[in-house]
Amino acid sequence: QLVESGGGSVQPGGSLRVSCAASGYTYNRNCMAWFRQAPGKEREGVARIATGSGNTYYADSVKGRFTISQDNAKNTVYLDMSRLIPEDTAMYYCAASTNSLCIDQPWRAEQTYNYWGQGTQVTVS
Numbered sequence: 001q002l003v004e005s006g007g008g009s010v011q012p013g014g015s016l017r018v019s020c021a022a023s024g025y026t027y028n029r030n031c032m033a034w035f036r037q038a039p040g041k042e043r044e045g046v047a048r049i050a051t052g053s054g055n056t057y058y059a060d061s062v063k064g065r066f067t068i069s070q071d072n073a074k075n076t077v078y079l080d081m082s083r084l085i086p087e088d089t090a091m092y093y094c095a096a097s098t099n100s101l102c103i104d105q106p107w108r109a110e111q112t113y114n115y116w117g118q119g120t121q122v123t124v125s
Contacts, residue, residue: 007120051070
């Protein structure tokens with residue numbers, strides 16, 4: 001189970017942190033990612049972290065503004081967002097893969113992940 005928290009409303013240029021707490025089978029997660037979906041748009045990958053190595057990947061649209069990190073002791077992954085712009089407004093979803101080969105799979109493909117959270121809304125206006 002993945003449970004997101006920390007969404008909310010923020011003004012342009014502001015910052016926000018969203019969190020994803022993992023439990024159950026997701027303890028064995030090998031890759032964790034954040035996706036987002038804006039109204040009328042497809043869900044897109046924002047950032048990914050390989051839980052073993054800590055290697056991270058980012059979408060070009062958020063590179064330099066967003067940071068994905070993890071606290072393995074708390075089984076939690078974070079997405080720190082700064083210099084937010086209205087185009088960042090979306091439902092943000094946490095995703096996890098328990099497949100040990102996930103690091104070799106396309107990180108922005110939804111089928112790479114087998115667990116998903118319910119999402120948390122981020123609004124920038």
